[in-house]
Each structure stands twice: as C-alpha cells, then as structure tokens.
Amino acid sequence: xxxxxxxxxxxxxxxxxxxxxxxxxxxxxxxxxxxxxxxxxxxxxxxxxxxxxxxxxxxxxxxxxxxxxxxxxxxxxxxxxxxxxxxxxxxxxxxxxxxxxxxxxxxxxxxxx
Amino acid sequence: xxxxxxxxxxxxxxxxxxxxxxxxxxxxxxxxxxxxxxxxxxxxxxxxxxxxxxxxxxxxxxxxxxxxxxxxxxxxxxxxxxxxxxxxxxxxxxxxxxxxxxxxxxxxxxxx
Numbered sequence: 001x002x003x004x005x006x007x008x009x010x011x012x013x014x015x016x017x018x019x020x021x022x023x024x025x026x027x028x029x030x031x032x033x034x035x036x037x038x039x040x041x042x043x044x045x046x047x048x049x050x051x052x053x054x055x056x057x058x059x060x061x062x063x064x065x066x067x068x069x070x071x072x073x074x075x076x077x078x079x080x081x082x083x084x085x086x087x088x089x090x091x092x093x094x095x096x097x098x099x100x101x102x103x104x105x106x107x108x109x110x111x112x113x
Numbered sequence: 114x115x116x117x118x119x120x121x122x123x124x125x126x127x128x129x130x131x132x133x134x135x136x137x138x139x140x141x142x143x144x145x146x147x148x149x150x151x152x153x154x155x156x157x158x159x160x161x162x163x164x165x166x167x168x169x170x171x172x173x174x175x176x177x178x179x180x181x182x183x184x185x186x187x188x189x190x191x192x193x194x195x196x197x198x199x200x201x202x203x204x205x206x207x208x209x210x211x212x213x214x215x216x217x218x219x220x221x222x223x224x225x
Contacts, residue, residue: 042217090156100145100207104156
C-alpha cells in the first residue's frame with residue numbers, strides 16, 4: 001500500500017464546531033486531494049494541492065479550507081461543521097496530475113450531530 | 114465538460130458468471146478513462162486505465178475494459194465472477210483541468 005495515513009479514522013462532532021482532518025504521506029508525491037464520498041454521489045473533489053502552499057478548489061469546496069505547509073501533510077478544515085458535512089472523507093495522492101493514477105488513504109468517517 | 118455515467122447502482126451476478134459493469138463517458142476530446150475498485154472499509158484502488166494506446170485494456174484480478182468510441186462506452190468485464198469480487202466499482206475520467214471525475218459507483222454483489 002502507498003504510504004498514506006489519514007487521521008482520525010472516526011470522528012463525531014457537534015454542529016458549529018471546527019474540525020481538522022489530516023492526511024500524511026511518505027511517498028513524496030507532489031499532488032494531494034481531498035474527496036468526500038456519499039451514497040448516490042460517488043466521490044466528489046473538495047480541494048486539491050499541486051505543491052507546498054499551492055492549493056485550489058474542487059467541485060464541493062464551500063465550507064472547507066485546506067493547508068499544505070509541507071509536502072507530506074495536507075490538512076482539511078471544516079471551519080464550522082454542519083450536518084450536511086457528515087460523510088466519509090478520503091485523501092488521495094498522485095505523482096503526476098496527468099496520469100490519473102491516484103492512491104487513496106483508508107478514509108475518515110465524520111459524523112456531525 | 115467531461116463526465117461519466119455508470120448504469121446501475123447495484124449489480125448482482127452468480128459466482129462463475131460473467132461480470133459486466135457499464136460506463137458511458139462524455140468528452141469532447143480523446144478521454145483518459147479509469148476503473149477503480151473499493152473493497153469494504155477501504156479506499157479506492159486503480160483497476161485499469163485507458164490512455165489511447167489500445168482499446169482493450171487489461172487490469173488486475175482478471176478484469177478488462179474495452180474502449181468503444183462509437184458508443185462512448187468503457188464497460189468493465191470479467192469472464193467468471195468470484196466471491197472476492199464483491200465491492201464497489203467506480204468509473205472515472207480525466208477532466209480538462211486534469212482532475213479525476215468519478216461516477217457514482219456500482220456495487221457488485223456475488224451470489225453463491
């Protein structure tokens with residue numbers, strides 16, 4: 001398995017609280033992505049990064065922010081969690097943005113009550 | 114905009130039977146297409162990818178997919194299903210901005 005670690009694996013929080021999810025990689029890949037997976041929607045891209053301090057929005061970025069201060073770490077923050085953000089969050093990495101070969105972490109199950 | 118449509122959110126086949134999972138794409142340029150598989154409680158992993166080198170693409174675990182431009186399809190097949198194939202399968206396309214866009218997924222059930 002590619003060296004991708006997501007933490008925490010499970011999180012239960014209350015509406016209105018801030019939440020930060022962490023993705024850590026040991027592969028030194030340039031590109032990192034955050035997806036959310038919801039029944040009936042497949043995977044949808046939240047934010048991605050193409051280098052340290054270089055990030056951009058995906059298709060469902062509202063309510064989320066990201067930071068990448070080091071190659072190996074990509075943080076996803078929910079500034080004020082809402083119930084609609086209850087989901088499974090996946091981090092992915094890739095060496096090239098053109099090849100399409102993504103390596104995924106094991107996911108974080110987030111429940112916002 | 115590039116997109117993929119997977120036909121059938123659930124597919125059931127008997128063990129030993131043919132597996133056919135359908136994917137149609139929308140793209141104004143030659144597409145890069147992918148199939149990913151997700152086993153329970155795991156992340157996705159790449160099964161195979163089409164990058165215009167050959168229309169029939171072989172992947173891992175005996176799966177293959179055929180690119181048919183005339184039908185805008187990239188269906189995934191396996192001649193003989195095994196219980197271990199039970200999983201969710203995602204078709205995906207590389208968009209103009211090089212991001213990977215996923216379909217909604219098809220859950221494959223294998224009947225004993």
